[in-house]
Amino acid sequence: MSNHIYMIYKSMTHVLAAERAARKGGVSCRMVPIPRNLSTDCGMCISVKEEESSVFLSVVEEKGLVPEKVEEHKDAVPAGRCYSN
Amino acid sequence: MIYLDNASTSWPKPDSVVEAVTDYIRNIGANPARGNCTAALEALGVVLDCREAVASFFGCGNPLNVVFTHNVTWAINTALHGMLQSGDRVISSTMEHNAVIRPLTNLAEKGVDVVYSPCDSQGYLDLEAFEKNISGAKLAVLNHGSNVTGTVQDVRAVSDICRASGTVFLLDAAQSAGIIPVNFSHGPDIIAFTGHKGLLGVPGTGGLVFADDFDTNQIRSLAQGGTGSVSEEMKHPDFMPDRFEAGTMNGPGLAGLLSGIEYLNSLGLEEIYKKKMKVAGRLAEGIEEINGSIVYRPSPGKLWNAVVSFTLKGSDTASIADYLSREHDICCRHGFHCASSAHRTIGTFPGGTVRLSPGIFTTAEDIEIALRAVRMYSE
Numbered sequence: 001m002s003n004h005i006y007m008i009y010k011s012m013t014h015v016l017a018a019e020r021a022a023r024k025g026g027v028s029c030r031m032v033p034i035p036r037n038l039s040t041d042c043g044m045c046i047s048v049k050e051e052e053s054s055v056f057l058s059v060v061e062e063k064g065l066v067p068e069k070v071e072e073h074k075d076a077v078p079a080g081r082c083y084s085n
Numbered sequence: 086m087i088y089l090d091n092a093s094t095s096w097p098k099p100d101s102v103v104e105a106v107t108d109y110i111r112n113i114g115a116n117p118a119r120g121n122c123t124a125a126l127e128a129l130g131v132v133l134d135c136r137e138a139v140a141s142f143f144g145c146g147n148p149l150n151v152v153f154t155h156n157v158t159w160a161i162n163t164a165l166h167g168m169l170q171s172g173d174r175v176i177s178s179t180m181e182h183n184a185v186i187r188p189l190t191n192l193a194e195k196g197v198d199v200v201y202s203p204c205d206s207q208g209y210l211d212l213e214a215f216e217k218n219i220s221g222a223k224l225a226v227l228n229h230g231s232n233v234t235g236t237v238q239d240v241r242a243v244s245d246i247c248r249a250s251g252t253v254f255l256l257d258a259a260q261s262a263g264i265i266p267v268n269f270s271h272g273p274d275i276i277a278f279t280g281h282k283g284l285l286g287v288p289g290t291g292g293l294v295f296a297d298d299f300d301t302n303q304i305r306s307l308a309q310g311g312t313g314s315v316s317e318e319m320k321h322p323d324f325m326p327d328r329f330e331a332g333t334m335n336g337p338g339l340a341g342l343l344s345g346i347e348y349l350n351s352l353g354l355e356e357i358y359k360k361k362m363k364v365a366g367r368l369a370e371g372i373e374e375i376n377g378s379i380v381y382r383p384s385p386g387k388l389w390n391a392v393v394s395f396t397l398k399g400s401d402t403a404s405i406a407d408y409l410s411r412e413h414d415i416c417c418r419h420g421f422h423c424a425s426s427a428h429r430t431i432g433t434f435p436g437g438t439v440r441l442s443p444g445i446f447t448t449a450e451d452i453e454i455a456l457r458a459v460r461m462y463s464e
Contacts, residue, residue, distance in 0.1 A: 010324050011314035012118035013149065016126070030339050040317040044121050064147060072310045 006032075006051040007046040007060075008039055008069040015044050018065040027052050038071050047073065075076035087415045087451045090406045091262060091444030092220070092232050092422070094235050094288060098345070102285055105344035108428050109337040117334050118313035135343040136326070137276070142284075142346055143189070143258075143276050143294050144268040150295040152329040153339060157259045157279035161226070163329055164255050165189065165292060167225055167304035171196030175180050176215070176222040178238075180204045180231050183423040185257060186271040189226075194430055203298040203432050207383050208236035210305055217280045222252045230261035233427040233438065234381045235365075235390035237265060244272025262389050263349055265358060272300045276334060280338065285345030290338040308332070324439045357445060363375070365391035373457040381438060382432050394438040395464055396424075405439045405462055411460040417441050420452050 007029075009015045022029050029048045034041055046067075048056045053070070060066065067079060088096050107132065115124035117132045136148040145151065154160040165188045169175055175192070177185060179201050193199045200222070202215040208231050221227060225247050230237045240256060247254040256273035259420070263283020264343030267276060280290030295301055302323070309321035309332035322328060349357065369380045383389050397405060406419035419429050420437040428434040441455060 010322065011312065011327050012129055013136075013314075013326060016129055020133070029324060031121075031126070035276065041314065042120075042316045043118070043314060064149075 004073045005049045005050055005056075006034070006038060006069075006071040006073050007048060007053075007056065007067040008034060008041075008071060009043075009065075009067055011043060014065060015046060017063070018060045019046055020066070021060050021063045021065060022046070022048075022056050025055070027056045027059055035073075038048045038069070038081040043056065086097065087413070087454055088420050089267065089441040089447065089451070089455060090416045091447075092390075092442035094411055094442050095283065095285055098210050098285055098287065098341070098447055099348045102287070102344045103343045106128065106337045106341040109340035110451075113336065113340075116313075117336050119311075119333075123452035129335060130398055131340050131343065134427045135339040135346075138335060138343050138346040139278070139292070139294060142262075142269050143278070143351075146297045147293050148302070149325045150297065150299075151292060152294075152326045153290065153292040153334060154329070155289060155291065155335075156281075157277050160277040160279075160291050161185055161255070161257060162188050163307050163451075164277065165303060165327075166307055167228065168253070169197050171199075172201065173224070174198040174222045175224045175226065176200045176201050176202055177226045177318070178210050178215075180208045180210070180233075180236070180238075180427045181226075181228050181424065182232060182257070182259065182427075183274045183425075184259070185226055185228065186424075187428055189442050196286065200424070207381075208234045208366055208431055209383075210238050210375070212239070212242055212246065215243065219246060219250045219252055222250065224255060226255040226257065228257045228260070229267060230265065230392075231424075231427060232260045232337055232390075232422050233394055233424050233433075233440070234383065234431060235260075235392035235394075237261065237385050237388040237390060240267075240273060242250060247274075248272065252285065253299075254411055262314075262394070263345075263354075263357070264361060264366070264390055265388055267352060267362040269294075279344040284342060285348055286342030290337050290342045295325075301328065304329075304335065306331070332446055335436050352445075360445065361391040361443060363387070363400065364447050364449065365389070365393055367449070368441060368452045369393045369445065371452070372459055375460055377463065381433065391443055391445075393441045394433075395441075396433060396436065396438055397459075400462070402439045403435045408462045409439075409458055412461075413439075413454065415437075415458055431435050
C-alpha cells in the first residue's frame with residue numbers, strides 16, 4: 001500500500017481547480033475532507049499517492065495552484081470520493 | 086408581445102439557459118463550497134465551470150481572477166469604492182450610466198476628485214481631452230457600449246492612454262459583452278460585466294474580471310462574511326476569488342450564465358453581430374424615414390451596439406412608449422435609461438428618447454410590426 005500525500009489549499013475553489021488540472025494532466029487524485037489534525041478548515045483537500053505527488057505538484061504549479069501545505073498521510077487509501085464532471 | 090428592451094435585460098432566454106437554471110434548482114440544490122457532499126461539490130463545479138467560461142470569454146488566463154457579484158452595478162461599486170479614497174483622482178466620461186455616475190458622486194462627496202472627460206454629440210470620447218485630463222488619475226472608468234446610442238468607444242486607444250499615465254483602466258462592458266468583442270487583449274485592467282443582457286443569463290449575475298497581471302490587493306473588499314474557506318479566521322480572506330465573494334453564491338444564476346455563454350460560443354459573436362446589425366439597421370433606417378424623427382446612433386459602418394434611440398418632433402417620449410405598449414404590446418424604454426448625463430451629451434435632455442433594443446431572437450417581422458406602430462403614432 002502506498003502512502004498518500006495531502007495537498008491542502010486555501011479554498012474549495014482552489015481544491016477543485018487543482019483537482020481538475022491534475023486530472024487533465026493525467027494524475028490520479030481524489031478530494032477528501034481535510035483531517036481536523038491537519039487543518040481546522042471545514043473544507044476538503046486533495047489526496048495523491050506519494051509516488052505521483054511530484055508530478056501533481058509540477059502540473060498544478062503550471063496553473064498557479066501551488067498548495068498551501070503538503071502533508072504526508074501514512075494510512076492506506078483514505079476515505080473520500082472521487083469528484084468527476 | 087414584441088420585446089424590444091434587450092438593453093435592459095435580454096428576453097427570451099435560450100431554452101438551454103432555462104433548463105440549466107431549472108436543473109440546478111431541481112437536481113443540484115446544494116450550496117457551492119459549503120460541505121463535502123456530492124451535491125455541494127457538483128454545485129461548486131458549476132460555479133468553477135462558469136468562472137472558466139467567463140475567463141475564456143474575456144481572454145483572461147486565470148479563472149480565479151473572475152469574481153461574481155449580484156450585478157454589474159455591484160461589480161462597478163466594488164472596484165470604485167474598493168480602490169478610491171479621499172485625495173485620489175478618477176477620470177470617466179459624460180456618457181456613463183448611473184451605475185458609474187452615482188458611486189462617483191458619492192465618492193466625490195468623500196473627497197475623491199472626479200473628472201468627467203467630454204464626448205461628442207454621437208457619444209464618442211474626445212481622446213485628446215481625455216489624454217489631457219487623465220494626469221494624476223489613479224483610475225479610469227469608461228462605458229464600452231452606450232445603452233443610449235449604442236456608441237462603442239475605442240478601448241485600445243483609451244488603454245494606451247491609461248498605460249502611458251499609469252492609470253488603472255476599468256471597462257464597463259454591461260452593454261457590449263455578448264454583442265461585440267470585449268477582451269483583455271484590447272488593454273483594460275478590469276472588466277465589469279453583467280450576466281443577464283448580452284450574455285443571455287438571468288438577473289442576479291455579474292462580476293469583475295481582472296487582467297492576469299493586475300494586483301487585486303489594490304482593491305479593498307466591500308463585504309465580508311462566510312466563504313467556506315479558512316473558517317477559523319476572524320478576518321475575511323484576502324485571496325482570490327474569496328476576497329470579493331462573501332456569502333452564498335447565486336448557483337442557479339451562474340448555471341444559467343454558463344449556459345448562456347455556451348450558447349453564444351456555439352453561434353459565434355460575429356454571426357450574432359451580423360444578425361443584430363441586420364434587424365437594428367432596418368429598424369433605425371425605417372424610423373429615419375418618418376417625418377420629424379431623429380435616430381441617435383453612430384455613423385453607419387461604425388461599431389454599434391444595436392440600440393435604436395429616437396425622438397419624434399413635437400412628441401413626448403413617454404407618450405410614444407405608452408402608445409407602443411398599450412396599442413401594440415411592444416416593450417420599449419423611454420426617458421433617460423438611467424443615463425441622464427449621456428442625454429445631456431447627445432442633446433436629448435430633458436425629453437430623453439424612446440429606445441428600441443432588438444435581441445438575438447428578434448425577427449424581421451417583429452421589426453416591421455414595430456416600424457408600422459411608430460409610423461401610425463407619427464400620423
